[in-house]
Amino acid sequence: MQDKITKLFKAIADPTRRDIFHALVIATSALSITQISSQFDISRQGVTKHIKTLEEAGLVYINTNGRERFCNANAKPLKEVSKWVQFYSQFWDNSLQDLENYLNTPKNG
């Protein structure tokens, strides 16, 4: 498919997936697929697909118990996102870069 970091970015790009992830993070115990589904307007299969995407991004891991699959959130992979963003943080507070680019933009004459 695609590289790990892209999988991760894609996983959190979908609002429903962010919501599911959030629900798992704040949950006091692991949630089964059915339990998650009950909190969302989409079908159980829809949830299953989202969970799979989150799992492949490393944001969810699953604890199978009998016929149930208990989903846990794992925030660790978000460290990568944090690192990615952090590089650009040097450019956002001072608008030095903006000014520099502005001054370097060729003008008429």
Added chain:
Amino acid sequence: MQDKITKLFKAIADPTRRDIFHALVIATSALSITQISSQFDISRQGVTKHIKTLEEAGLVYINTNGRERFCNANAKPLKEVSKWVQFYSQFWDNSLQDLENYLNTPKNG
């Protein structure tokens, strides 16, 4: 379309777009569409589309000069991503949450 934060997440979810954004950030001067295109394997129109997506996410702004459009990166919107990630950072270093969920997962008997 969709909410601002989702636009932002979607914008950075595409690897080509991340590359374009990066090229603009590290560039010493603003780059025209043609200049950007020359650095990538996709067509000029493809680049134009990506730039539009980045622009709508607030990550790029454009300085038109005659027939040329000089693109600048703007990292500020990434603060939102940083904030989003930061909330989850409390869950990644201690694996307390993991342990808790593990203990709360129903077991046989």
Added chain:
DNA sequence: TTAATATGCAACTTTTTGGTTGCTTAATAT
């Protein structure tokens, strides 16, 4: 003024994504 350049716009194609339904299977409860 004519040629070349930089770009936008529109239409179109392909692939991916987010979602669905139907059916099967395995585990549990009655």
Added chain:
DNA sequence: ATATTAAGCAACCAAAAAGTTGCATATTAA
């Protein structure tokens, strides 16, 4: 043993995304 429940798998669908080509237009250079 039988019914119920939890879930996977496969096929399908519609919309969005990523990319293309062709053409029009405005600016600039020769």
